[in-house]
Amino acid sequence: MKSALRSTPLLMIVPSLLLAMFIIGYPIIDLAWTSLQEVSRFGQLRGFNGWDNFAEVFSDPLFYGSLWRTVIWTVAVVGGTLLLSLPIALILNDEFYGRGLARVIIMLPWAISLTMTAVVWRWGLNGRAGLLNATLMDLHLIAEPVEWLATAPMAFATEILIGILVSIPFTTTIFLGGLSSMPQDAYEASMVDGAKRWDQLRYLTLPLMRPFINIAIVLNVIYVFNSLPIIWVMTEGGPANGTDILVTYLYKLAFRFGQLGKASAISLIMFGVLLVFTIIYVVMVMRAEDDGGAAGEASK
Amino acid sequence: MMFQKWKALAFSAIAAGLLGAAAPVQAQTQVNFTVAEYSSKTGPYFEEVAAAFEKQNPDIHINLQVVPWDTLLQRLTTDIAGGTAPDISIIGTRWLLDFAGQGIAEPVDAYLTPEFKSTFIDTFMAPSVIDGKIMGLPVAASARAMMVNMDLFDKAGVKPPTNWDEFYAAAKKLAAVPDTFAFGLQGKEIETDAYYYYSLWTHGGDILKADGTSGLDTPEALEAVKLYKTMIDEGLTQPSPTNYTREDVFNMFKQGKLGMIFTFPMLIPQIKAEAPDLHYQILPFPEGKAKATYGVTDTLMVFSSSKVKDAAWKFIEFAYKDEWRSKFDHGEGFLPVTKNVAAEPYYTTDPDIAGFAAGLPYAKFAPTIANWEEIADTTVRTMQQIYLGQVAPEEALKGAAAEINKIRGL
Numbered sequence: 001m002k003s004a005l006r007s008t009p010l011l012m013i014v015p016s017l018l019l020a021m022f023i024i025g026y027p028i029i030d031l032a033w034t035s036l037q038e039v040s041r042f043g044q045l046r047g048f049n050g051w052d053n054f055a056e057v058f059s060d061p062l063f064y065g066s067l068w069r070t071v072i073w074t075v076a077v078v079g080g081t082l083l084l085s086l087p088i089a090l091i092l093n094d095e096f097y098g099r100g101l102a103r104v105i106i107m108l109p110w111a112i113s114l115t116m117t118a119v120v121w122r123w124g125l126n127g128r129a130g131l132l133n134a135t136l137m138d139l140h141l142i143a144e145p146v147e148w149l150a151t152a153p154m155a156f157a158t159e160i161l162i163g164i165l166v167s168i169p170f171t172t173t174i175f176l177g178g179l180s181s182m183p184q185d186a187y188e189a190s191m192v193d194g195a196k197r198w199d200q201l202r203y204l205t206l207p208l209m210r211p212f213i214n215i216a217i218v219l220n221v222i223y224v225f226n227s228l229p230i231i232w233v234m235t236e237g238g239p240a241n242g243t244d245i246l247v248t249y250l251y252k253l254a255f256r257f258g259q260l261g262k263a264s265a266i267s268l269i270m271f272g273v274l275l276v277f278t279i280i281y282v283v284m285v286m287r288a289e290d291d292g293g294a295a296g297e298a299s300k
Numbered sequence: 301m302m303f304q305k306w307k308a309l310a311f312s313a314i315a316a317g318l319l320g321a322a323a324p325v326q327a328q329t330q331v332n333f334t335v336a337e338y339s340s341k342t343g344p345y346f347e348e349v350a351a352a353f354e355k356q357n358p359d360i361h362i363n364l365q366v367v368p369w370d371t372l373l374q375r376l377t378t379d380i381a382g383g384t385a386p387d388i389s390i391i392g393t394r395w396l397l398d399f400a401g402q403g404i405a406e407p408v409d410a411y412l413t414p415e416f417k418s419t420f421i422d423t424f425m426a427p428s429v430i431d432g433k434i435m436g437l438p439v440a441a442s443a444r445a446m447m448v449n450m451d452l453f454d455k456a457g458v459k460p461p462t463n464w465d466e467f468y469a470a471a472k473k474l475a476a477v478p479d480t481f482a483f484g485l486q487g488k489e490i491e492t493d494a495y496y497y498y499s500l501w502t503h504g505g506d507i508l509k510a511d512g513t514s515g516l517d518t519p520e521a522l523e524a525v526k527l528y529k530t531m532i533d534e535g536l537t538q539p540s541p542t543n544y545t546r547e548d549v550f551n552m553f554k555q556g557k558l559g560m561i562f563t564f565p566m567l568i569p570q571i572k573a574e575a576p577d578l579h580y581q582i583l584p585f586p587e588g589k590a591k592a593t594y595g596v597t598d599t600l601m602v603f604s605s606s607k608v609k610d611a612a613w614k615f616i617e618f619a620y621k622d623e624w625r626s627k628f629d630h631g632e633g634f635l636p637v638t639k640n641v642a643a644e645p646y647y648t649t650d651p652d653i654a655g656f657a658a659g660l661p662y663a664k665f666a667p668t669i670a671n672w673e674e675i676a677d678t679t680v681r682t683m684q685q686i687y688l689g690q691v692a693p694e695e696a697l698k699g700a701a702a703e704i705n706k707i708r709g710l
Contacts (some may be wrong), residue, residue, distance in 0.1 A: 001677070042398075126548065128548075129551065149488075150541075150543035151540070236489055238488060238684060240688065241681055255374045256677065257674040258540075
């Protein structure tokens with residue numbers, strides 16, 4: 001009787017569990033299935049070819065180049081986003097005149113699709129007709145137009161900056177949520193003990209914010225690692241593949257060159273990398289829940 | 301429009317119901333036709349053709365699907381993989397080999413009467429012939445040519461060039477005109493390779509050698525790219541070509557900032573609308589060891605999986621009538637693929653169109669070979685490396701040739 005009672009909740013979640021497993025699992029299984037086969041130009045499966053697709057991926061110098069740039073891209077965008085979002089969130093958390101407006105302005109880029117943002121920037125960064133060069137020249141900051149997207153290092157750095165810009169709203173929101181759940185009595189107690197604002201930040205806010213920062217890192221890594229629009233719209237991975245990351249390279253392979261087998265192999269490798277991060281995420285949430293308090297709020 | 305169709309459908313359904321099962325409900329043959337969207341005129345044009353055809357053939361219904369070029373191949377790929385391929389489709393001729401090789405394209409020799417076949421200009425029919433079989437019909441064609449800004453040439457006091465030596469000398473003089481650049485060189489995204497082929501072909505080189513291996517490791521290919529690289533280094537092109545797509549270069553030309561560009565006929569209606577005061581002239585590509593232009597065709601293909609090939613062919617024959625072809629070519633700014641339209645005065649006397657059409661006798665086409673997109677991308681990457689100065693031209697071209705041969709399995 002008792003055991004039947006205990007299994008009732010489990011039984012009740014079985015249908016939704018099965019549905020979730022189907023929705024999440026089916027594409028992955030299909031992908032794995034495809035990655036082990038020879039696939040025609042038009043997506044027709046032509047029988048198993050073992051690990052050929054993977055062997056081809058691992059012998060491709062462009063794959064390693066793209067992998068390395070994916071790491072730079074992810075670390076730089078996520079790192080830059082965190083470094084900027086934390087002070088922004090701290091400022092927006094303070095009471096000041098026009099705070100509501102300031103919050104809206106910070107959040108606005110979120111309302112525009114990533115692709116549109118990238119298209120607008122592509123126009124804005126155009127060497128001869130772009131608004132950015134025109135503005136900088138009017139301000140006499142530069143004498144000659146700068147060709148922002150002409151060389152790979154410059155183009156990649158520009159794309160990283162835009163990546164940071166569009167990631168700030170989401171990250172700031174997480175941090176603002178964290179800051180508003182800070183226990184006020186701790187701050188009052190610290191003031192009684194004579195703590196300065198810097199001490200409060202260093203010894204109270206940052207440690208209490210740790211679970212939020214962790215979550216922001218993991219979620220951003222997943223989004224940024226997989227993000228196609230900015231790079232694809234602005235340079236299509238060029239010039240000379242110098243701004244290709246895994247997801248743009250994969251898109252090119254699949255839909256330009258028709259190498260769907262190789263593309264699904266890369267896709268599966270990317271899934272594996274993200275799986276590791278997801279596991280880290282789960283571990284973090286569980287650890288944070290063990291700590292209780294503020295972190296518990298976040299997972300609600 | 302849609303609503304009326306539904307109303308008509310509902311009405312006939314009711315009528316059929318009233319008359320009972322005895323009434324013969326006319327079975328319409330449905331033909332699915334995927335159309336590539338060249339411009340905003342493409343969809344309405346084909347709707348008009350289909351409507352006129354359906355009027356004559358009430359038993360056949362044409363279902364049009366207008367798809368933008370950028371997503372066309374992806375769309376057809378998903379349709380074929382999902383088993384819902386259309387009956388006929390417009391495709392880029394460069395994809396035809398892949399379609400034919402996979403058994404997706406149906407040879408049309410059996411349907412093509414000698415009379416119908418004779419209406420086509422042979423040059424444009426040739427790229428659709430694979431292993432001696434005609435795998436589709438040319439549906440659109442364009443050729444490339446040089447376009448020069450006569451105002452800038454007058455200012456610089458030079459005459460438009462006819463060969464590469466004159467071209468280089470003219471560029472030197474044009475460079476002295478302030479706030480402008482002599483030569484617009486494309487270095488970003490789609491067709492960056494085509495801009496190089498213009499030079500490659502006229503220097504006497506080719507994309508593939510006679511034995512099928514890449515022609516990029518030849519002295520002609522090196523000479524062709526060295527000319528561009530020298531012009532970049534000497535400031536005869538706009539700075540940093542790798543930041544300029546085809547459209548960017550054309551836009552600069554419209555603004556009167558470039559002396560010479562290489563372009564297609566579709567630019568002319570744009571210039572007439574956006575920069576009517578521009579004094580331009582269409583000229584053949586500068587000559588080196590050879591005369592050449594880049595001919596580009598699109599193909600109308602019948603799918604082997606189609607169950608209504610006869611009805612589809614009936615529609616194709618209808619759509620290739622002179623009045624329709626003429627309207628299509630005029631509307632989109634293409635060069636005619638049929639002899640009767642090509643004989644129209646417009647195509648022989650209009651200096652712009654005649655300038656483009658003049659190159660047709662010696663036009664070169666992208667080779668119909670497997671994995672063409674990948675080979676083109678390799679060429680684009682190589683050009684960008686050379687333009688940026690990352691790799692020396694000779695070394696870069698040798699590497700590219702080896703890579704292309706590997707892609708071709710040679």
